[in-house]
Amino acid sequence: MAVRSPASVLALLTVYMVGYAIWLLLGAPAGDRTSVLANLLLVPPFLLATLVVWTVARLPQVTAAPAWRWLGYGFLAWALGGLIYSGYDLLGLPPFPSLADVGYLATLPCFAAGLTALRRERRGTLQTLSFLTDAALVTLILGALGWQTFFQSTLADTAQPVLALWISLAYPVLYLLLCAATVTLALWKPLGLRRRVIALLAAGLLCFLGTNVLYFGAVARGSYVPGTWLDLGWPLAAFLIAWAAYRCGEAATRPQPNWPQLPSEWWKGLLPHYAVVAAFLVYLALHLGAPLDRPQQVLLWLIVGLFALRQLLVLTDNQRLQLHLTHRAEHDPLTGVRNRSDLEVDLQRQIDEARTWNSVVAVLFIDLDRMKEINDTFGHVVGDHLLQALATRLSEALPADALLFRFGGDEFVAVLPRHDAAAAARVAQTLLAAASKAFQIGPEILHVSASLGIALAPGDAEQATAAIKQADGALYRAKQAGRDTWRFASEQLNSLHMPQAQLEVQLRGALERGEFAMYFQPLIDLRSGRVRSFEALMRWNSPVLGPVSPADFIPVAETREMMGGLGHWAMRESIRQMCAWQAALPGVSVAVNVSATQFAYENFVADTRATLAEYGGTPGLLTLEITESAVLADAMQARQKLLELRALGVRVALDDFGTGYSSLGQLRSLPVDVLKIDRVFIQDSNTDSAFIQAMISMGHSLGLEVVAEGIEDAATVAQLQALRCDLGQGFYFARPQPAGQAVAAMAQGSLLALPRC
Numbered sequence: 229m230a231v232r233s234p235a236s237v238l239a240l241l242t243v244y245m246v247g248y249a250i251w252l253l254l255g256a257p258a259g260d261r262t263s264v265l266a267n268l269l270l271v272p273p274f275l276l277a278t279l280v281v282w283t284v285a286r287l288p289q290v291t292a293a294p295a296w297r298w299l300g301y302g303f304l305a306w307a308l309g310g311l312i313y314s315g316y317d318l319l320g321l322p323p324f325p326s327l328a329d330v331g332y333l334a335t336l337p338c339f340a341a342g343l344t345a346l347r348r349e350r351r352g353t354l355q356t357l358s359f360l361t362d363a364a365l366v367t368l369i370l371g372a373l374g375w376q377t378f379f380q381s382t383l384a385d386t387a388q389p390v391l392a393l394w395i396s397l398a399y400p401v402l403y404l405l406l407c408a409a410t411v412t413l414a415l416w417k418p419l420g421l422r423r424r425v426i427a428l429l430a431a432g433l434l435c436f437l438g439t440n441v442l443y444f445g446a447v448a449r450g451s452y453v454p455g456t457w458l459d460l461g462w463p464l465a466a467f468l469i470a471w472a473a474y475r476c477g478e479a480a481t482r483p484q485p486n487w488p489q490l491p492s493e494w495w496k497g498l499l500p501h502y503a504v505v506a507a508f509l510v511y512l513a514l515h516l517g518a519p520l521d522r523p524q525q526v527l528l529w530l531i532v533g534l535f536a537l538r539q540l541l542v543l544t545d546n547q548r549l550q551l552h553l554t555h556r557a558e559h560d561p562l563t564g565v566r567n568r569s570d571l572e573v574d575l576q577r578q579i580d581e582a583r584t585w586n587s588v589v590a591v592l593f594i595d596l597d598r599m600k601e602i603n604d605t606f607g608h609v610v611g612d613h614l615l616q617a618l619a620t621r622l623s624e625a626l627p628a629d630a631l632l633f634r635f636g637g638d639e640f641v642a643v644l645p646r647h648d649a650a651a652a653a654r655v656a657q658t659l660l661a662a663a664s665k666a667f668q669i670g671p672e673i674l675h676v677s678a679s680l681g682i683a684l685a686p687g688d689a690e691q692a693t694a695a696i697k698q699a700d701g702a703l704y705r706a707k708q709a710g711r712d713t714w715r716f717a718s719e720q721l722n723s724l725h726m727p728q729a730q731l732e733v734q735l736r737g738a739l740e741r742g743e744f745a746m747y748f749q750p751l752i753d754l755r756s757g758r759v760r761s762f763e764a765l766m767r768w769n770s771p772v773l774g775p776v777s778p779a780d781f782i783p784v785a786e787t788r789e790m791m792g793g794l795g796h797w798a799m800r801e802s803i804r805q806m807c808a809w810q811a812a813l814p815g816v817s818v819a820v821n822v823s824a825t826q827f828a829y830e831n832f833v834a835d836t837r838a839t840l841a842e843y844g845g846t847p848g849l850l851t852l853e854i855t856e857s858a859v860l861a862d863a864m865q866a867r868q869k870l871l872e873l874r875a876l877g878v879r880v881a882l883d884d885f886g887t888g889y890s891s892l893g894q895l896r897s898l899p900v901d902v903l904k905i906d907r908v909f910i911q912d913s914n915t916d917s918a919f920i921q922a923m924i925s926m927g928h929s930l931g932l933e934v935v936a937e938g939i940e941d942a943a944t945v946a947q948l949q950a951l952r953c954d955l956g957q958g959f960y961f962a963r964p965q966p967a968g969q970a971v972a973a974m975a976q977g978s979l980l981a982l983p984r985c
Contacts, residue, residue, distance in 0.1 A: 234283040238474045241276040245467050248273070252460055266454035267314040273463035274307035280470035284477035291347060291420040296473050298342030303466060305334035339433065346418035425476045432468030435461055560634040562612060563619035571633045571641060575692035578645050579685045589645050590652035593681040593699035594622065594659060596638040597711045606672055613669045614676070625662040627655065641696065649684060649721050656680050656714040657732055661788075664712065664736075677712035679703055688717045732784050734770050739797055744768050746801045747964035751819070751935060751955045754948055760955060761817040761851065764802035765964045766794065786825065795826035800839050803850065805967050807843040813971060819851040819881060824858035828865075833872045840876075847877030851902060855884045859898060870899045881935070885923065896930060903927035907938025907958075910948075921951050928952075 248269060278300045285296040309331025316323040418426070439461025446452035560567045578589045596618060603611040615638060622640060623632055631643045642659070644652060663678035681702030689695040698717040706715040713733065716722045738744060748762040768776045785791040799820055806818040826832060840847055852873065859866040859882065870880055881902035882895075905923055920936075927934040936948050939958030948956055 234280045234470075234474050234477055237276055237279045237283065238470060241273060241280065241467055241470060244272060244276065245463060248463060249460060252455065252457055255455075263454040264314050264317050266459060267310055267317060270459060270462055271307045271310045271314075273466045274303045274310070277466035277470040278303040278307070281473040284473040287477050290477055292345075292418070292476060294345040295342045296476070298338050298345055299469060299473070302335040302338030302342065303469075305331045305338055306462075306466075307331075309335070339436075343433075347420055421476060425472050428468050428472035428475060432465045432472060435468060436465035439465065560619075563616050563634050565619050565623060565632045565634050565640070568633055568635050568641070571635070571643075571696070572692040574631060575643055575685075575695060578643060579690070579692060579695065582645065583686050585646075587646045588648055588684045588687055589643060589695075590647040590649075590655070591683045591685060591695045591699045592642040592644065592652065592656060592659070593635070593683075593696065593703045594640040594642065594663075595679050595703055595707070596663065597677045597679055597707070599638040599676075602674065602676070606669075606674075610669050610672060610674075614667055614674060617667050617669065618663060618676075618678075621662040621665075622659055625655075625658050630655075641699070649682075649716065649724070652682050652684065653714075653716075653729055656682055657729055660712060660714060660733075661736065679706040679711050680714035681706055681717065682714060682721075683717040684721075731773060731776065731781060732788060734772050735768075735781055735784060735788075735790065738768060738770065739794060743770055744794070744797065745966065746798065746805065747966060748805075748818070748970035749957060749964040750962050750970065751957050752961050754936075754945065754953055754956045761819055762970055763819045763821075763853070763957065763964075764798065764805070765821070766798050767964070782823075786823065789825070791823045791825045792829065795821075795823045796835070799826075799836065803839050803845050804843050806849060807845045809967075809971060810846075815849070816971075817849040817851065819853050821853045821883065822858075824855065827854055827858050827869070828862075833869055833876070836873070836878065837876055840878075848879065851879040851881050853881045853883040853902075853904065856882055857884070863897070867898060874899050895926070901932060902935060903930075903932045904935040904937055905953075910936050910938045910944060910958075911940065917947060917951065920948075924951050924953050 251269070281296040281300040281303065284290055285293040285300065287293075290296070309328045312326065312331060313323045313328035316326050316328060421429075439458065442458055442461070443452065446458065452458070558566055558570060575589070575591065582589045596615075599611065599614075602614060618638075619632070619634065619640070622642070626632060626642055627644065627647075629645055633641045633643070635641045642655075644655060647655065660678055660680060663676065667674045667676065681699045681704070683689060683695045683698035683702060685692075685695040685698075688698045702715045702717040706713050709715065714729070745767050747765045747767050749765060750759045751761045751763060752758070753760045766778060766782075768778075768781055770776055782791070785794055799822070802818050802820045806816065809816045822832075829835075836850075836852070839845075840850065854866075859870075873880055879901040880899070881904050882898065882900045883904045884906045885903050903923070903926075905920065909920060909923075924934050933954045935955040935957060936944075936953050937957050939945060939948070939956045939960045941960055944958075945956060945960065
């Protein structure tokens with residue numbers, strides 16, 4: 229029949245314990261069967277304790293169910309051992325060694341497994357090693373004391389066969405195992421068990437261990453008699469453990485009062501010291517005036533070694549804890565960056581060093597725009613995650629020698645040693661760009677921006693406090709200017725650096741806003757004067773800055789890694805326009821500039837092939853203009869890509885020839901079709917015509933068409949015609965024009981010289 233509650237079984241066990249104690253008090257009746265009766269009376273408490281702990285283990289609220297089940301297995305094994313022992317005694321057979329020892333011995337590992345199964349808090353590696361050292365130290369000392377006082381004499385005075393000897397040795401070994409588990413219970417308090425439950429459980433285990441030790445001592449002295457007070461220790465141990473299980477089940481089924489916090493368990497840290505002192509005292513008492521034998525010396529040195537190891541682990545853990553506390557004191561707990569506690573000290577040190585080395589320190593004060601709106605809309609949890617993500621981005625965007633501090637709320641301060649105004653401006657723009665990228669916070673996608681103020685010290689301020697104040701003031705002016713921007717504390721520096729910074733701000737997103745357009749400039753056959761092709765040129769008309777020269781925005785796009793996207797768009801737009809012209813003007817070709825960043829892209833050739841296929845373009849009508857420096861940066865890789873383009877049918881022009889200092893041998897190895905002489909040689913009046921003649925002759929000797937850029941007057945045309953240059957390009961013929969005007973200009977010239985598609 230299933231037991232619904234452990235209370236009734238525990239009550240029955242309590243009644244039995246009272247009756248058993250009275251029986252021992254009155255004195256066990258003498259007779260031939262006294263030992264059999266005494267042994268049999270020890271079995272019911274263990275069976276009842278088994279029912280208690282197993283019933284508690286079945287309760288759904290109990291978190292330590294595996295531990296109680298293992299303890300129940302131990303009770304059952306001991307009870308079976310007691311029954312078998314009584315059977316041997318009843319039949320007059322020697323009970324040792326026998327099957328009863330299997331039950332008794334199985335009890336010990338079951339108890340140890342139950343204690344090990346208790347859930348404990350996770351600890352660091354050093355704490356775990358320190359705990360294991362403590363447990364090993366205490367267990368070793370207790371085992372040594374037990375061996376010296378009880379087990380050694382018992383084994384030495386008993387002549388036993390081999391099996392009996394091994395069984396006799398198994399008992400102290402398994403006692404050590406249970407002792408280690410009990411020490412674990414004391415040193416590493418399990419989770420989910422209240423103090424009273426742990427106290428009862430520890431008391432029951434100690435009672436069980438103590439009774440067994442006393443039993444071995446009595447057997448060794450030949451003074452053990454069944455039915456004496458010593459026998460009360462075993463059922464008392466079962467009762468205490470069963471009571472602990474009952475209290476655990478009771479705590480799981482009803483709320484517990486909020487007991488006051490008990491004093492800290494300071495004794496745990498001193499336990500190894502007590503154990504070592506106790507070991508030496510006992511050894512001194514047992515061997516006073518007599519030398520220690522070899523095993524005893526080894527044991528003592530082992531104890532001392534473990535104690536020294538334990539102290540080393542404690543010192544290491546204390547050092548780690550000190551570092552952790554120092555880190556917590558210096559760093560913001562939310563974002564992980566440094567807090568403002570040491571900002572002024574570190575900044576002042578940087579300023580003093582900068583003054584010594586005649587350099588400057590840049591102080592960047594960063595504030596997230598619209599943070600209050602985000603907290604009000606999405607909640608402070610999302611806001612906290614946003615600050616964490618922002619701190620990570622800012623840390624990654626800053627130079628390696630920079631320091632980032634959380635000043636408070638959504639404000640951060642970055643300290644950049646050895647950064648002048650130009651370098652600080654570049655870092656400021658990088659930080660704003662990082663903050664403006666979308667943040668994925670859980671299911672929410674947040675678009676935010678930041679404002680930033682910059683102060684330079686010494687210069688704007690001589691002291692750290694004043695530098696931070698100056699940067700804060702510059703931040704305020706940046707917010708007044710419309711946010712998502714930055715300002716120097718010095719107006720002179722603002723006027724010097726803000727135009728380029730504003731250009732970069734406007735350049736980001738300009739392509740998506742449709743601010744770019746492709747213009748086309750004709751290439752003229754210098755022998756016939758007819759239009760041969762068009763070069764596609766990118767133009768930017770910003771609604772804020774107005775028309776911006778490519779000489780201004782292309783270097784910014786290159787340094788800020790935006791040229792790849794712009795070049796890809798220019799390629800697609802040029803091919804699209806070339807194919808759109810074919811219906812009215814068959815055979816018109818287009819030359820497209822390719823940046824070094826775009827050409828270095830791994831899938832550049834594949835993208836070109838896909839774009840031609842998408843618009844139905846003829847590869848032979850497309851010329852890709854690649855700069856000499858871009859090709860020579862990695863000549864082997866460039867040659868491979870050029871060969872793939874030639875296999876595709878696309879023509880390649882080597883642009884800006886003469887500025888990269890390539891040799892004739894290098895030029896001969898490159899599969900190109902056109903050589904474009906840079907405008908600096910055409911427009912420079914000091915350039916010797918023989919030098920231009922040499923470049924034209926070099927191109928012709930390699931079977932290349934030669935194009936002269938930057939032609940602006942008739943005299944230059946006449947000179948190039950005399951030098952037998954093939955094509956010319958420049959303002960003298962036409963300026964870059966939109967597609968419609970370029971086609972109209974082409975229609976005015978002869979189309980007979982153009983190849984047909």
